Amino acid sequence: MDRRETVDGDGAGAAGPPRGAVGALLRFEQHCLWRPERLRDLSMPGSVGPYLPERGAIFRLPCFRVRETSVVRYGPPSGAAGEGGWGCCDVGLGEVLLPVHPVERARYAAALQAPADGPRLWATPTSSTRTVLMWPEDCPDALSFVKLSLVSRELGDRALTRSRVARSVGLSWLVWRERAKLPRAIRFFPEWRGVVPRALPAGGSIFRGIPPEILDGRVIPAPLFALMGGSEGHPPLLRRLVERMGPGGGEAVEAALLTQFARLWVDLVFDFGLILEAHAQNLLLALSPDGVPLGGFYYRDFEGLTVDWALRRAKGLPEGDLPYACEWFPTYETWGYPLYQLVSIKLLISLFDYLELVLGEIESALLAWQAAGMVAGRKVRAGELTGRFSGCLRGAIAEKFRIREGADYDVRRQPKRFVKFLMQVRREVMRAGGGIRPTDPA
Numbered sequence: 001m002d003r004r005e006t007v008d009g010d011g012a013g014a015a016g017p018p019r020g021a022v023g024a025l026l027r028f029e030q031h032c033l034w035r036p037e038r039l040r041d042l043s044m045p046g047s048v049g050p051y052l053p054e055r056g057a058i059f060r061l062p063c064f065r066v067r068e069t070s071v072v073r074y075g076p077p078s079g080a081a082g083e084g085g086w087g088c089c090d091v092g093l094g095e096v097l098l099p100v101h102p103v104e105r106a107r108y109a110a111a112l113q114a115p116a117d118g119p120r121l122w123a124t125p126t127s128s129t130r131t132v133l134m135w136p137e138d139c140p141d142a143l144s145f146v147k148l149s150l151v152s153r154e155l156g157d158r159a160l161t162r163s164r165v166a167r168s169v170g171l172s173w174l175v176w177r178e179r180a181k182l183p184r185a186i187r188f189f190p191e192w193r194g195v196v197p198r199a200l201p202a203g204g205s206i207f208r209g210i211p212p213e214i215l216d217g218r219v220i221p222a223p224l225f226a227l228m229g230g231s232e233g234h235p236p237l238l239r240r241l242v243e244r245m246g247p248g249g250g251e252a253v254e255a256a257l258l259t260q261f262a263r264l265w266v267d268l269v270f271d272f273g274l275i276l277e278a279h280a281q282n283l284l285l286a287l288s289p290d291g292v293p294l295g296g297f298y299y300r301d302f303e304g305l306t307v308d309w310a311l312r313r314a315k316g317l318p319e320g321d322l323p324y325a326c327e328w329f330p331t332y333e334t335w336g337y338p339l340y341q342l343v344s345i346k347l348l349i350s351l352f353d354y355l356e357l358v359l360g361e362i363e364s365a366l367l368a369w370q371a372a373g374m375v376a377g378r379k380v381r382a383g384e385l386t387g388r389f390s391g392c393l394r395g396a397i398a399e400k401f402r403i404r405e406g407a408d409y410d411v412r413r414q415p416k417r418f419v420k421f422l423m424q425v426r427r428e429v430m431r432a433g434g435g436i437r438p439t440d441p442a
Helices: 020-031 102-112 162-177 237-245 247-272 309-314 325-333 343-371 384-401 415-431
Strands: 059-061 063-067 071-074 090-092 095-099 121-125 131-136 144-148 150-152 156-158 186-188 191-197 205-208 220-223 283-287 293-299
Touching (some): 020 121, 059 102, 071 095, 095 191, 162 186, 162 325, 247 384, 247 415, 343 384
Antiparallel strands (some): 059 121, 063 095, 071 191, 121 131, 131 144
8 A cells, every 4th residue: 555645644654545456446436426516515614525535535533442331332143254354343351442533533532531542543535425444554454444423514414323333234244144145246345343332322333344355356346426427537437448348348337237237126126125225326336357347236335225024024034133123113114214114115215216316327427428429339318228227127027927017118207106016026926925926917
């Protein structure tokens, strides 16, 4: 890792951004943002500015040593072992580590009545600002992510409550237990541990590991927003792929985003009851070390993953010993949102995220690039990507269950109509005890 300037001027011991696949991911996170102004209000006075991802800054990460009795911890089930990165909150001697965002340091120091005297940690922001890549000063290759509570005028309330921390860690372990059965087209960034100080029940931290194939450079994950986002010296990934691979680059991305993701989405929903928060920040495209799409995806942020518990029970899939189950309804059913206990709402939001915030935004970018003469090859028409993806969804359901929807329409334009069809398929799956009998075309 190379030396690099830091935010606070305390550069002793600081190292520059990592190389390899993690370094490539970090460049996407910091230099290929897509319309970030939608998620922040920089007209508001505040102190987050130096820590925004596009600044690419490296900074000291405040870290408190906290007594075990002063925190609530969530971690791996007995006998399980994590993967990827440093990310361990235990330091022995009855203490745990609690990293916090620099903006929040004074508030935590007052609540915990202690100085930030933990080990020297360095960090740099990802696209979400509050999630940072971190490493210990004495071991700069021990990389991991940590998701921090952050409340600011610019970004709003992004606090990690006990419910959110428990859900993230609990669902991460639920998915980990089923990893051998999950579709090969999806991998997850595990969220192994969480810590919540009792003095600040809305001030938790979540430790997020890095899959080993990324750490050793075999796979480069690219967040989907990087396909259309860019900055000076960092053109959008989709344009780079087309320029380097010709029409085949765009076709490979289309195959992954349309056919392959449609099949993956259907398999996760009906085989495992897992419903992704499928927007362009949480979903990442798997690339080879040469930058060629591999046809697979990564998913991060278990706080947004939702579950169809009734379908899982019908299929005999265990819930396991989920943390904070005493508050099941807000933690694992509703996610704190009105009507979120309804599976139809979870499906609707997942489809909206992908159709509007991924395919719709990619199509918008492509149309603008075509009008400006910035991309060559076949022209994309308005509504084409979402229309084709809609056909891929129907095709995946028909292939899997032999159930066909009678009409052909763009799900982006009529999402509630399609969710109604999905609920009909779901009833067939549950009526068959988790399996399904071939059904005549509707």
